[in-house]
Amino acid sequence: MPLLPVTRSIAIDSDEIEESFTRASGPGGQGVNTTDSAVLLRFDVRNSPNLPEAVKMRLEAIAGSRLTREGVLVLRSEGARSQLLNRQEIRERLFDLIREATFVPKKRKPTRPSRAAKARRMEGKSKRSTVKSLRGRVVD
Numbered sequence: 001m002p003l004l005p006v007t008r009s010i011a012i013d014s015d016e017i018e019e020s021f022t023r024a025s026g027p028g029g030q031g032v033n034t035t036d037s038a039v040l041l042r043f044d045v046r047n048s049p050n051l052p053e054a055v056k057m058r059l060e061a062i063a064g065s066r067l068t069r070e071g072v073l074v075l076r077s078e079g080a081r082s083q084l085l086n087r088q089e090i091r092e093r094l095f096d097l098i099r100e101a102t103f104v105p106k107k108r109k110p111t112r113p114s115r116a117a118k119a120r121r122m123e124g125k126s127k128r129s130t131v132k133s134l135r136g137r138v139v140d
Contacts (some may be wrong), residue, residue: 003050006095007102012050017089017094018042024078025122038078043094046071059101065072073097 003011021036045051045067046047063073077090113121 004091004095006030010050010052010055010102012043012048012098016043016048016050017091019090021083022071024081024086035083037081037083038076039083039090041073041075041077041090041094043073043075045073046072054104055098055101059098059103062097062101063067 002014004014005011008116018041020040020042022038022040024038044062045056048056051059059073060067060071066075067073073092073094075093077086077093079089080086120135
């Protein structure tokens, strides 16, 4: 059970990743009906001992519909005709999702417009009002 490095501080156990193989859809010549080249990867986010709680929560938010009710992340790859390339691609996608979940978004500090900005806005509104009021009918 080797550890697979994701970031400098996070590595996941290869036993946590469950891969199954199915037939890929689409064209593929004579071998399409005999080779199981598509890869279905399942990773239990909630029960992973190697992920910090904060990363688990952000990963669940990022995963969206790819996450089951039980907290299992399900990814599928069938782009390549080779099972090996699909396995590499799907693992890299999993690692990219985990890396994305490690970034903590910055807190937004609410700001207010300055007095000068409010004055400029009001001046612009009054100018526009004047222009529009001059568009009325001309009375002789």
